[in-house]
Amino acid sequence: MKAAVLYEPHHPLIIEDVALDPPKAGEVHVKIGAAGICRSDLHVIKGEANHLLPVVLGHEGSGTVLDVGQGVTRVKPGDRVILAFVPYCGHCHFCLSGRANLCDLHGATSGTLFDRTTRLHKGSQRIHHYGKVACFAQESVVPETGCIPVSSDFPLPQAALIGCCVTTGVGAAMYNARITPGSAVAVVGAGGVGLNVIQGARLLNAGKIIAVDINEGKLEFAMRFGATHTVNPTIQDPVAAIKELTGGLGADYTFEVFGSSQTVLTAYNAARKGGTVVVVGLAPTGDNVPIDPVALVRQEKTLKGCYYGSARPAIDMPVMVQLYRAGKLDIDGLITRTYKLDDINQAYKDIDGGDVGRGVITQF
Numbered sequence: 001m002k003a004a005v006l007y008e009p010h011h012p013l014i015i016e017d018v019a020l021d022p023p024k025a026g027e028v029h030v031k032i033g034a035a036g037i038c039r040s041d042l043h044v045i046k047g048e049a050n051h052l053l054p055v056v057l058g059h060e061g062s063g064t065v066l067d068v069g070q071g072v073t074r075v076k077p078g079d080r081v082i083l084a085f086v087p088y089c090g091h092c093h094f095c096l097s098g099r100a101n102l103c104d105l106h107g108a109t110s111g112t113l114f115d116r117t118t119r120l121h122k123g124s125q126r127i128h129h130y131g132k133v134a135c136f137a138q139e140s141v142v143p144e145t146g147c148i149p150v151s152s153d154f155p156l157p158q159a160a161l162i163g164c165c166v167t168t169g170v171g172a173a174m175y176n177a178r179i180t181p182g183s184a185v186a187v188v189g190a191g192g193v194g195l196n197v198i199q200g201a202r203l204l205n206a207g208k209i210i211a212v213d214i215n216e217g218k219l220e221f222a223m224r225f226g227a228t229h230t231v232n233p234t235i236q237d238p239v240a241a242i243k244e245l246t247g248g249l250g251a252d253y254t255f256e257v258f259g260s261s262q263t264v265l266t267a268y269n270a271a272r273k274g275g276t277v278v279v280v281g282l283a284p285t286g287d288n289v290p291i292d293p294v295a296l297v298r299q300e301k302t303l304k305g306c307y308y309g310s311a312r313p314a315i316d317m318p319v320m321v322q323l324y325r326a327g328k329l330d331i332d333g334l335i336t337r338t339y340k341l342d343d344i345n346q347a348y349k350d351i352d353g354g355d356v357g358r359g360v361i362t363q364f
């Protein structure tokens with residue numbers, strides 16, 4: 001089957017035929033229906049995040065079950081599924097304490113399936129699976145717990161986006177920050193994930209929602225998803241501007257959704273005393289944020305990370321499906337470009353070049 005393989009950072013993905021072994025016990029063979037273009041894959045392509053190579057990237061996916069391995073009970077052939085990039089083992093401390101997004105076994109087996117082997121290979125060369133999803137391919141084999149069933153009339157591109165940017169962004173607002181009605185919110189980075197933080201804040205009845213981005217087009221687009229104010233750091237100092245918009249206090253909640261020490265610091269400094277700073281973006285490996293520990297104490301800020309929207313995919317993705325169906329989450333409007341798998345390198349140029357919304361591969 002055809003897949004896009006990354007052999008080396010800073011090199012284009014190679015579209016080629018690779019072998020995909022049948023699913024083992026507890027695994028599911030899926031025909032990929034849609035795959036979103038997210039910056040997390042780009043971090044690997046640009047060498048900003050380390051990963052075992054070669055790898056089939058793609059972690060924002062959806063598809064249809066082709067066949068299942070031994071013992072699989074959650075899905076059957078023909079089912080439509082959202083693919084979760086943190087499937088859960090169900091046995092570790094974090095799974096058992098209700099934080100399946102932090103599954104230990106998943107972290108320990110990064111790049112392979114749970115049994116530490118790959119189903120992907122080319123001759124004798126093993127090819128790794130990004131996020132145990134590896135959806136930049138015609139087909140994939142994924143853990144059963146990485147399959148979240150949706151009804152067969154649910155659109156595949158929208159399902160794919162629930163697999164990452166929607167759940168990550170809305171979840172950051174809803175499950176991690178737990179924004180209270182009327183609060184002032186600032187979101188640094190209004191890309192695919194940031195727009196979902198913005199619409200999550202709108203859903204939770206935030207008072208002010210300030211979108212911060214260096215790209216004017218992204219700021220305009222963010223207004224459609226609920227931003228009430230915009231700040232462009234290339235034109236004004238973002239911290240001063242956010243303070244001015246919040247009566248000199250700073251925001252109750254700030255979110256960093258780009259991935260750099262600079263934007264983390266902006267989010268941190270733009271939060272008011274007692275405010276909450278949620279870091280969603282993945283900064284390059286080795287990047288450090290200079291935070292004054294005494295100010296942290298005296299200002300009682302809360303600084304926290306948020307992985308996969310602090311969501312429990314099996315429980316919370318169906319919530320995203322319901323909110324979309326009820327017209328409360330706009331996923332259709334997020335999808336601004338569609339691509340063929342063959343055009344994947346162009347798709348990554350487009351996200352890095354500043355195109356608004358989300359691109360999705362719909363033809364494999």
Ligand code: PAD
Binds near residue numbers: 164257263280282354
């Ligand atoms: P994206 O490229 O669509 O959006 C990033 C946005 O940041 C763009 O609109 C940029 O213009 C904007 N930006 C760049 N520099 C600045 C700056 N200095 N100030 C303000 N805005 C700026 O990316 P994305 O939305 O796909 O991903 C965003 C980050 O979230 C990225 O680091 C990705 O790896 C991470 C991510 N984290 C999780 C998680 O579970 N925590 C999941 C998915 C993605």
Ligand code: ZN
Binds near residue numbers: 040
């Ligand atoms: Zn993603």
